[in-house]
Amino acid sequence: MPKTARLLPGYMVDRYRAWRALRFEKDRAWYARLAEGGQRPRAMVFSCCDSRVDAVGLFGAEPGDLFVVRNVANLVPPYAPDHAHHGASAALEYAVTVLKVAHIVVLGHSNCGGVEACHDMCSGAAPHLEEETSFVGRWMSILAPGYAKVSDTGSREERLRLLEQEAVQVSLRNLESFPFVKSAVDRNLLTLHGAWMDIGEGVLHVFSAETRRFAPLEIASA
Amino acid sequence: MPKTARLLPGYMVDRYRAWRALRFEKDRAWYARLAEGGQRPRAMVFSCCDSRVDAVGLFGAEPGDLFVVRNVANLVPPYAPDHAHHGASAALEYAVTVLKVAHIVVLGHSNCGGVEACHDMCSGAAPHLEEETSFVGRWMSILAPGYAKVSDTGSREERLRLLEQEAVQVSLRNLESFPFVKSAVDRNLLTLHGAWMDIGEGVLHVFSAETRRFAPLEIASA
Amino acid sequence: MPKTARLLPGYMVDRYRAWRALRFEKDRAWYARLAEGGQRPRAMVFSCCDSRVDAVGLFGAEPGDLFVVRNVANLVPPYAPDHAHHGASAALEYAVTVLKVAHIVVLGHSNCGGVEACHDMCSGAAPHLEEETSFVGRWMSILAPGYAKVSDTGSREERLRLLEQEAVQVSLRNLESFPFVKSAVDRNLLTLHGAWMDIGEGVLHVFSAETRRFAPLEIASA
Amino acid sequence: MPKTARLLPGYMVDRYRAWRALRFEKDRAWYARLAEGGQRPRAMVFSCCDSRVDAVGLFGAEPGDLFVVRNVANLVPPYAPDHAHHGASAALEYAVTVLKVAHIVVLGHSNCGGVEACHDMCSGAAPHLEEETSFVGRWMSILAPGYAKVSDTGSREERLRLLEQEAVQVSLRNLESFPFVKSAVDRNLLTLHGAWMDIGEGVLHVFSAETRRFAPLEIASA
Structure with a gap:
């Protein structure tokens, strides 16, 4: 009680x-x-808890349109059927095997506090996040493999942006590690997508697997 | 990649x-x-991934207002600093200790597929959810203690509604198990709240710790 | 003492x-x-002291939401860095350069006693307001340039309403005369807005720079 | 335009x-x-622009009840009939001589950014506020005489609180310098009052001319 x-x-x-x-x-x-x-959403979105990014508003979603997971830094953890409480994996399983969504979008964003925490932890600047009792530290360790790829880049600001975009790519890769996702993708029943939102500029950048880059969407002229 | x-x-x-x-x-x-x-949201909400319930719209939240976790059945797991990836706990830690939100609302809802899965699993009607590899089953086991309280109730529909409301109460109790939450509540820096939304009727029911019941909010007459 | x-x-x-x-x-x-x-309000409002117009209630503002100046006839004086005590200019400077608000709204209203005083003074009907010792007269002289635009209009009632709306436009123009306001507007960090409230009808009219008119907001039908 | x-x-x-x-x-x-x-408010309040202090809500004011000036640090400037634009003095003149309010309350508050600016300027820590072009600096110089009384006090926090309360006393003294105020007070048609609000504690402290101190109002027991 x-x-x-x-x-x-x-x-x-x-x-x-x-x-x-x-x-x-x-x-x-x-x-x-x-x-x-009952609900029958067309798409699922992995988005951040951040109060400045609202996938429902951004994609003009009406009631019933969008099945949304929101966690710190919009992360999908790797496939790990180990008895533990995996909230994001449970949502994924439900969306793909029960609701049968057609699209999954991982939506990252600029100015992400979770990604910044990961950056500082991995660079040694935030020892408290390395402690076993730090939930933020443990959670953001999902992104730790991405840090190695950006640690040589110029400014802190640049590294943070790249790491935010790594968070989307790591999540996409992890998505592919779930057998039921892979199976649906292989049968052309499901597509995966990555995007990154610049909060201040209001510009959505979309990930291309071909170029391995995020490119801003063209904005319709008024 | x-x-x-x-x-x-x-x-x-x-x-x-x-x-x-x-x-x-x-x-x-x-x-x-x-x-x-940076963001400075006043409140945090634990809400469901369900495409029919949008806390941002329901509470007229503007950009920056609401820090939102969305997972299956709006569950807060119990405090467990065990190295594992706890997405909901990480979000909670970040909201309370970094963002310093003033309120946390657990928002349940009617017609919840996650709660229904828990009901069926606990009543023996869904053996596949009891398997170790079922993420939905493992995740919804957080709510299993609540099933005992409702298993004797009349119709399936009634049991489901009560179990949806149990999900809110279990989450509130779990919130209190986090030391940093308890500390902030004790110092009057944080308040906890439970609510349950009837999707079809559009009526929000609010949990009262005194009566231990959910009561519908009066709708303003014109 | x-x-x-x-x-x-x-x-x-x-x-x-x-x-x-x-x-x-x-x-x-x-x-x-x-x-x-600390406070971090999203918007600033210039409103009248009038006891019948409360911007906080009108815009459903919660604690921390709205930084409010209230003076007679919701006037912003022109930019004048002349050592004098400029209360409204000080508030404006603090809101834009320290608090970094995103919006400034000038909120006029019907039945404004200050505007009526200006009207009577400018039309020669209130010589006591023309005296050097009349604070109301001196203060309302900020609006005097607006009187010329309405002095030919039909009834006294019509002239007063137009002059109340001139008060909003004069204030908006004066806002633009402050370098730090202009700079923030030019960088898309600040937007300026004018509105006029009909007290008896409870209808808010919004200023359009395109049409140079105030138009009533549509009220949502049930 | x-x-x-x-x-x-x-x-x-x-x-x-x-x-x-x-x-x-x-x-x-x-x-x-x-x-x-027309309006016929019983009282006038000088309050701060601060988004966390709302006199209308605090005093449960209904439409028509309260004539409110809001400026930085709730200051009444001294009587100075010098042709300049004195917004606060104009409001005061209108409230006392036209509306004939019965009470004037100066309402200060804790955590006041304007008072803090005055403190830092007077202690030499904020040279930019001493510049002639700083509207905040010029406006807060009204309170400068109060700084001398608190500059010897212990901690910065204590000095700020005392200076916030000085702001109320300086304003009360300035109110008495207006001939029309003095006249109304002398004829028992007007009373003056000072108060200071602790935002975090939600406690209103009232100034007593006898003790020369601010004392918290007793809160009704539940």
């Missing part, structure tokens, strides 16, 4: 009421259908 | 361009400030 | 105690975080 | 619509009366 739980913060109640009055009423029939008939 | 990654699906590119032209342009200054000055 | 100060009026003490018991307790954690971590 | 003004930020439009739907509708008759019959 939770002992310290309190009623919802007042401002959230206010905002919910506004959502209810101004948004829900217009979508009521669709929500009723979705409740009755 | 990921081998099978493809460019972004065309409909997502279109949606992104619409977001860029219609939304980003209006918020450009704020995004620039957020990129430069 | 102030000689005549008295303890707070009893009704204010009562209201404070109610705020403390009913509002503060729920937001305690957030206030503690705001005190410790 | 303002050149760079843009339509209102989208989130403010959303928040306004929520205010309109959920708040205005309930108060519509009162707003209509207030628009038609």
Whole structure:
């Protein structure tokens, strides 16, 4: 029994009421259908918890459109069926084998605090993250293999950006390590995609497996 | 190196361009400030990956407002500093100790596929989820202690709803097991909250630690 | 040493105690975080002292959201670095260069006593406001250039409304005269906005630089 | 003609619509009366622009209750009828001689950035604020006489708190320098009050002219 739980913060109640009055009423029939008939999202997104990046808004997703995992640094861990609690892997399994999504997008972003923590840990500047009890340190160690690739690059800023993009590539590679993902991809039932969002510029960069680079999407002219 | 990654699906590119032209342009200054000055969200939410529940929309959150974890069945695992990759725990640690959020909300919902999987697994109806290699089964075992409390209840529908609400309570209890959460709560720097959303009705129910029940929020009359 | 100060009026003490018991307790954690971590408001508002217009309520602002100047007729004076005490300019400088807000809104309103004083002074009907010792007269002379534009218009009521809207435009123009504002606007780090509130109708009108007019916001239908 | 003004930020439009739907509708008759019959506020408050302190909320003020000046550090400048644009003095003149308020409250607060700027400027730690072109510096020089009284006190934190409270006392003294204020006070038509808000603790401290100290208001027991 939770002992310290309190009623919802007042401002959230206010905002919910506004959502209810101004948004829900217009979508009521669709929500009723979705409740009755279940969800059938077309795509899954691995995105960061960061409050500045919202995949639902970015991709104009309507209720029912997007199955979204959000964790620190949008990481997919490697395939490891070891009894442990793997939240991201469970979501992946559910999306691919039960919901049968057609696309999985790994969405990284600029100014990522989790990636910065990984950078500082790997460069020796954050010993507290190396401790066994640091959840952030242990979690971000998934990205540690990516650090070696960027550690020689010029400025800290450049290294961080490259490491953020490594996070997307490491996750894509890890995705491919799940047998049920590989199987669906091989049968052309599933496609994998990587992208990286520049928060300040509002520009989405897309990963190309051919060039092994991220290139900015052209923005429609007004 | 990921081998099978493809460019972004065309409909997502279109949606992104619409977001860029219609939304980003209006918020450009704020995004620039957020990129430069970092995020400082007031609250954290544990929400489900489900495509029908979007905490950002529900709480009218603007860029920078809400730090969001999304995993199957909005679960917080118990405190376990055991070297493993704990995505939810890492996000929690980052939100409380680095970002210093003031509130954490666990947001459950109706028609939850993850909770249904737990129900079926615990009642013996889904042996494949009991296998060691089932990520969904292992992940949902976090909620298994909650099943005992609801297994005697009338209809399957009633049991599922109660188990969805148990998922919120189990997560709240697990939150309290993290030393840094307990410390912040004890010093009045952090409050914990539980809620459960009825998708079809569009009604948010709030957990009260006093009554140990979820009660629907009154909707403002016009 | 102030000689005549008295303890707070009893009704204010009562209201404070109610705020403390009913509002503060729920937001305690957030206030503690705001005190410790400092404010970081997204927007600044220039609003009137008028007791009938409250920007905080109108824009549903939570603690920490809105940096607010309130003076008679929501005026921004022109840029004038002349050693004098410029309260509004000091607030503007602090908001833009220290707090780095992303938006500045000038919020005018109907039935404005300050604007009416300006109208009567400029039309010769209020000679006492033309005296050097009239603070209201001197302050409202900031808006005097706007009077010429409306002096030919039909009824007194129409002239007052137009002059209230001129007050917003004059302030926007004066905002642009501050070098640090112009610089931030030019770099897309700051946006300027004008609005005018009809108190009796409860309708907010928004200024468009294209049409040079104020148009009422559509109110969402249920 | 303002050149760079843009339509209102989208989130403010959303928040306004929520205010309109959920708040205005309930108060519509009162707003209509207030628009038609004019405002008649009982009290005036000098408060800070700080986004964390909202006198309207703190004193549970309804539309029409409170005439509010907000400037950096809630300062009343000394009486100086010198042709210049004195926003605070104009508001004061209007409130006392036209609206005929019964009370004026100067409301200071903890963690005040304006007061901190004054402290650093007076102690020589912020030479840029001493420049003639610094609006914050010139404005905060109103409080400079107060710095001498606190400069010998122990810690920086203690000095800042005392200087915040000096800001209230300086403003009260300046209020008394206005002939129309003195006259109204002498005829028992107006009372002056000083208070200081501790943001983190949510405790209001009230100034006593007898003890020359600020004492916390007792909080009603639950």
